[in-house]
Amino acid sequence: MLSVFNAAEMFSLILTLATLITGIVFALDKFVWQPKREEVKEESTSGWVAQARSMFPVLFAILIIRSFVIEPFQIPSGSMQPTLVPGDFIGVEKFAYGLRDPIFHKTLIPTGKPQRGDITVFIDPSNPKIDLIKRVVGLPGDTIIYQNKTLYIKPACNGQKVCPVAQEIPKQYVGLTNFKELGTQLNEYKEELGKVTHHILRDPALPEQINRYYQQPGQPMGVWVVPKGHYFAMGDNRDNSLDSRYWGFMPEQNLVGKATFIWISFTFNHNPDSMWPHWLPNGVRFNRIGSIH
Numbered sequence: 001m002l003s004v005f006n007a008a009e010m011f012s013l014i015l016t017l018a019t020l021i022t023g024i025v026f027a028l029d030k031f032v033w034q035p036k037r038e039e040v041k042e043e044s045t046s047g048w049v050a051q052a053r054s055m056f057p058v059l060f061a062i063l064i065i066r067s068f069v070i071e072p073f074q075i076p077s078g079s080m081q082p083t084l085v086p087g088d089f090i091g092v093e094k095f096a097y098g099l100r101d102p103i104f105h106k107t108l109i110p111t112g113k114p115q116r117g118d119i120t121v122f123i124d125p126s127n128p129k130i131d132l133i134k135r136v137v138g139l140p141g142d143t144i145i146y147q148n149k150t151l152y153i154k155p156a157c158n159g160q161k162v163c164p165v166a167q168e169i170p171k172q173y174v175g176l177t178n179f180k181e182l183g184t185q186l187n188e189y190k191e192e193l194g195k196v197t198h199h200i201l202r203d204p205a206l207p208e209q210i211n212r213y214y215q216q217p218g219q220p221m222g223v224w225v226v227p228k229g230h231y232f233a234m235g236d237n238r239d240n241s242l243d244s245r246y247w248g249f250m251p252e253q254n255l256v257g258k259a260t261f262i263w264i265s266f267t268f269n270h271n272p273d274s275m276w277p278h279w280l281p282n283g284v285r286f287n288r289i290g291s292i293h
């Protein structure tokens with residue numbers, strides 16, 4: 001139903017319909033109306049037909065690129081700090097996890113699966129009207145344990161004779177950062193998540209919110225077994241991210257793509273008395289442009 005489409009899906013629907021309509025006009029004019037005009041030696045076409053014919057190639061190219069190659073997204077919150085910060089504009093590979101139709105997200109051609117450590121964009125399972133961006137922590141069959149702000153992973157057995165045991169994910173303290181939550185400086189750690197080395201933040205003043213965690217039936221609080229066809233995703237800003245710990249698992253069909261690079265990053269640090277509109281940037285962070293890890 002259209003009522004549950006998020007903004008990106010609504011744009012995809014409008015773009016698809018516009019491409020379809022202009023494509024039909026393009027085909028009718030090329031194969032039906034133009035031959036008839038040539039028979040009666042009529043050279044001119046109506047204005048709306050000419051506009052539709054000129055718009056179709058442009059709309060078709062945008063639809064293909066946006067649906068199957070790259071889609072831009074803006075980072076609105078700090079849940080992925082320090083990796084991604086508000087004002088970052090990222091490119092998301094749409095083909096990383098399979099070529100999908102732009103409306104219903106059904107996989108047309110499988111091309112790959114999310115790997116541990118990937119930063120993915122997906123439709124929020126608890127609110128389909130919005131998209132989220134988080135890091136994949138747990139794969140199907142994994143057991144995820146998060147206790148005392150420490151992450152443990154027991155990889156899926158996958159038919160092995162000796163199944164893996166749960167192990168703490170290695171991390172190294174880096175130091176205090178300039179990132180703050182309610183006036184408290186956040187601690188930064190370097191974490192080794194599979195083959196991916198990245199940085200996370202923790203709030204030393206905020207206790208673990210274990211009473212708010214999603215409790216999977218049959219499992220104790222803070223322990224989750226990832227079902228088949230689902231993933232466990234977390235924000236890098238561990239104490240300030242609403243993620244799988246709180247709403248459960250990310251279905252594979254909700255995947256939008258893999259975040260791979262920052263193509264521009266703006267600041268919006270306006271003074272309270274500034275006449276500059278708050279939604280317009282007042283600076284560019286060129287040092288943030290590049291690949292995402």
